[in-house]
Amino acid sequence: MGRRERKKMRTREALIDAAFELFSAKGFDATTVEEIADAVDVSSRTFFRYFASKEDVALTFQEELMHGVLDAFAARPADEPVMTALRRAVVSVCHTCEAGGLGFDPGRFTCLLQLTNESGTLMAGSLEHTQKKMELITRAVARRMNVDPAADLRPHVVASTIGCGFQAAVEAMHSADLGYTSLAEAADDAFAILENGVNFASAPADGTADGPADTGGGAAVGADGGVKDDVKARKNAGVKVTAAGRG
Amino acid sequence: MGRRERKKMRTREALIDAAFELFSAKGFDATTVEEIADAVDVSSRTFFRYFASKEDVALTFQEELMHGVLDAFAARPADEPVMTALRRAVVSVCHTCEAGGLGFDPGRFTCLLQLTNESGTLMAGSLEHTQKKMELITRAVARRMNVDPAADLRPHVVASTIGCGFQAAVEAMHSADLGYTSLAEAADDAFAILENGVNFASAPADGTADGPADTGGGAAVGADGGVKDDVKARKNAGVKVTAAGRG
């Protein structure tokens, strides 16, 4: 690798560093591309030669994360059901990131969550990015299920739950009452819910709440029905997931 | 209602009409706000007094749709499990829209789907809009489950599946091989999958595919396990959902 390549990489890293420093100091929207570029002493034009947009510099990490999940998902034992494998893949990658792995400054990881939550622009970019990766995820899921994604809707639905799970997890992180301190933990619980089924019984405000009620349609799931997995067992013994369950 | 109110409403309608006409003719990104404004003979500045952004004019319909779903969801019988109620609410609203209800020009409805799929900007805006409505949906779900959304992660996960289901449905619409012709139909199938559980068994490429395999974790779901609902029974008798199932 020649000097040119090295220099490019250094500039890129410097831009990311400067960007995050400014973002966390002033917020995403209040930071201009020119400021980022100036901090690294390049022109704004050059910034856009490294990143397609201002969001893009923040989304770099999401890209890494997503690929990490895809790799981990592919590496799961072949006999794990899809959502189980997906949950474990997501959780392991989150753990890695929060521990500073995959080139993640651990502080910057949580900073990114904060930024995404604060800025609508960044949130939109993040969601769109996830959406653009959908095809990859769908293919990975379909491969594991051994079905054709062009002819089967199921892998599409399963794949889209990854965004859904993350979203719920991030939301949970920002809700003080739920008391999560790590994304891995929140994601574990969120994906466990998806794994065990989400068709929870309705509990009319009157009288006996929460009893399994199959009245409506197919496969209603009780408050803590079907929980036998290692991690979930630990979780469900605690307060968060079933805080209001069968109270 | 005075003349002023009426005039405002007419301008607003005219802007929407002009916008959609231009969008479908030239695409979302290629259409400028100035063009839309000119077509109605107002200044671009005025456009931004009616709509916060260019996306906003298109997202008007999504807003209607979302509120329609929330209303329909609240109106479902109290004994239906949450995902069953959510699926039926979504499907009924989609039907209504595709039939031209709720002030939806039926052609414009499909046009919107097309536009959203083509333009990244619009896609991002659409996703962000859904995300912003999350709190409302979560509250509605929590109310039905009779749990406290601040202390229970489940309603958050359930709520976020609405975006997930729509996304899969829209994707299915744009995949010719799946052969859907109406969003209601696609959404029905997508939400049915969520309703019945998504933790499908992995099917190793070798030998016996698709048999229920509980080996991995909790509650693995067979290819067509737990299907007893009216609509799903119809669907699953066909080709789409289980095209590759137990073949």
Place this chain on the structure above:
DNA sequence: CCTCAAACTGTCATGAGATGACACTTGTCG
């Protein structure tokens, strides 16, 4: 009817994001 205040609109100015064109500098390789 007439007047006044509020609401609505147009014009102007401004700023940020993003992109194309073109010239200049710097690294690479023969």
Place this chain on the structure above:
DNA sequence: CGACAAGTGTCATCTCATGACAGTTTGAGG
């Protein structure tokens, strides 16, 4: 070294978006 490619800066331009201000329309009330 010298030719060629890659990377960068400068300049121009477009679009989205917003604030300020002035002119016009409209509704309400004397």
